[in-house]
Amino acid sequence: MEKNDKILVCGAGGFIGGHLITYLKRQGFKYIKGVDSKPLETWCQIDPDVDVLVTDLKTEEACNAVVKDMNCIFNLAADMGGMGFIEKNKALCMLNVLINTHLLCAARKYQIKEFFFASSACVYAEEKQRTADVAPLKEIDAYPAMPEDGYGWEKLFSERMCRHFYEDFGLGVRIARFHNIYGPLGTYFGGREKAPAAIARKIAEAKICGKEEIEIWGDGRQTRSFTFIDDCLEGIHLLMESDFHDPINIGSNELVTINELTNIVEEHAGTKLNRRYNLDAPKAVNGRNSDNTLVRKVLNWEPGTTLREGMKKTYEWIYDEIIAHGIPS
Numbered sequence: 001m002e003k004n005d006k007i008l009v010c011g012a013g014g015f016i017g018g019h020l021i022t023y024l025k026r027q028g029f030k031y032i033k034g035v036d037s038k039p040l041e042t043w044c045q046i047d048p049d050v051d052v053l054v055t056d057l058k059t060e061e062a063c064n065a066v067v068k069d070m071n072c073i074f075n076l077a078a079d080m081g082g083m084g085f086i087e088k089n090k091a092l093c094m095l096n097v098l099i100n101t102h103l104l105c106a107a108r109k110y111q112i113k114e115f116f117f118a119s120s121a122c123v124y125a126e127e128k129q130r131t132a133d134v135a136p137l138k139e140i141d142a143y144p145a146m147p148e149d150g151y152g153w154e155k156l157f158s159e160r161m162c163r164h165f166y167e168d169f170g171l172g173v174r175i176a177r178f179h180n181i182y183g184p185l186g187t188y189f190g191g192r193e194k195a196p197a198a199i200a201r202k203i204a205e206a207k208i209c210g211k212e213e214i215e216i217w218g219d220g221r222q223t224r225s226f227t228f229i230d231d232c233l234e235g236i237h238l239l240m241e242s243d244f245h246d247p248i249n250i251g252s253n254e255l256v257t258i259n260e261l262t263n264i265v266e267e268h269a270g271t272k273l274n275r276r277y278n279l280d281a282p283k284a285v286n287g288r289n290s291d292n293t294l295v296r297k298v299l300n301w302e303p304g305t306t307l308r309e310g311m312k313k314t315y316e317w318i319y320d321e322i323i324a325h326g327i328p329s
Contacts, residue, residue, distance in 0.1 A: 001071075002071075006071045007024060007032045007070070008033050009024075009032060009035070010073065011076035012052065014044060014076060015185065016076050016181055017076045018045040020076070025049070035057065036052075036077065037056045038054070053066065057098075060106075064102075067109075072114040073103060073115045075118060077103075078093075079095065079096055082194040083194075084192075087150075090151070096154050097157060112172075114240060115171055116176070119247060120178055122151050123142045123247075128141050129286060133287065137288065139247055141291075148285075162175055163246070174239045176248060178227070178232065182228065182229065186314075196261065199214075203266060204319040207319075218283035219277050219279060220257060220262070222258055222285075223258075225251055226252060228303065235299070248294055251290030264308055
């Protein structure tokens with residue numbers, strides 16, 4: 001990418017999209033346009049110096065309109081959330097394929113030179129994630145295919161579509177498989193929040209209200225790795241500067257249980273809560289971790305923020321938000 005390129009960020013009202021715009025501005029990119037279907041007042045952040053547009057990218061007309069005259073596209077647009085949303089909205093998640101389909105077609109039509117697709121670790125085969133003591137997931141572990149139902153299938157299909165647009169039409173695609181991106185300025189209530197934000201919110205609420213208990217989804221022994229937003233943005237930038245067109249993990253390999261994640265946030269909060277385990281709540285796979293062998297080889301990079309460092313910043317932001325705006329309903 002060149003500093004004078006016209007850059008389109010789709011999903012700009014979301015957590016990663018909003019941070020990406022700020023990051024690109026810091027890197028010196030001069031023209032950035034942000035697009036999202038959500039009302040502006042619900043965007044995670046808005047830069048007053050960036051052109052913004054509210055439109056539904058599930059339609060061909062909208063994609064053609066926003067892609068015309070651009071040079072680079074970042075497709076982070078998706079109807080999604082944490083497991084509480086994904087497991088109950090499989091059809092809505094599958095419909096995200098319309099966004100990527102129409103954006104790819106528009107990118108080909110208007111000869112866009114670079115196209116970034118935000119995929120997910122949800123594409124990985126379920127049989128490789130059945131135990132908490134999971135082996136780190138390599139990019140080849142997405143096949144034979146048996147991804148997470150709904151959201152994972154759409155992401156995997158869209159990866160293949162990106163690949164074939166590169167092979168057949170020469171579109172400069174890049175595909176990142178994100179592993180649980182978290183940090184300040186993200187969704188932390190309402191049902192779409194992910195585990196780090198949900199746990200930070202619950203502990204902040206308990207401390208503010210004097211509660212002594214926290215609800216944990218599942219038995220707390222399920223494992224994950226979590227990637228701080230700053231590391232994610234750096235990984236995206238390096239991938240876009242590379243000549244690598246296959247899917248690649250952008251994720252931390254610091255594996256922890258949900259109980260250990262809760263311990264970390266409790267230490268930052270200076271509290272210790274009784275735990276009530278909701279075994280009927282959505283919890284997805286038992287274990288998931290990122291194998292960073294390929295990303296180290298291709299980009300000479302891997303995340304540098306520890307979970308302890310990242311969760312401190314995330315908890316403090318959520319705590320301050322609750323103090324300022326009250327307990328979310």
